[in-house]
Amino acid sequence: MTERDWAWRRRLRADPRSHAVYRAVVGAVGLVIVVVGLILVPFPGPGWLIVFLGVLVWATEFAWAQRLHGWGMGHLRRWNDWLLRQPVWVRAAVGLATAAFVGLVVLTTMAFTGVPAWLPDPVERVLVDLLP
Structure with missing residues (x-):
């Protein structure tokens, strides 16, 4: 500028x-x-x-x-520099832990708000049976 x-x-x-x-x-x-x-x-x-x-x-x-x-x-x-210096398995573990956390948050959100109707019917049925 x-x-x-x-x-x-x-x-x-x-x-x-x-x-x-x-x-x-x-x-x-x-x-x-x-x-x-x-x-x-x-x-x-x-x-x-x-x-x-x-x-x-x-x-x-x-x-x-x-x-x-x-x-x-x-x-x-x-954090980024440290993660890039790690072996692939550590980066994969961090990625999997992050994905698991996000999945848990999504499932918890659905437990409170309900399963979205826009999901395919087989997925919706599994989630409705899975969630309390």
């Missing part, structure tokens, strides 16, 4: 009132994104990714969020 791309932010920051409103909006938008992500964390899907996106929104305006985002990304990089 060029310096011209951020001219609008410099104009906002030049006026204390508009800067305060902008920071409040960034804070509120980031909070909504983080809360939605945290609600989605136990379910299959991108819960943590949404939380990181919310922190990234905050990091555009708040120094503490920049540090938090850097800390989280550092841990993610270290």
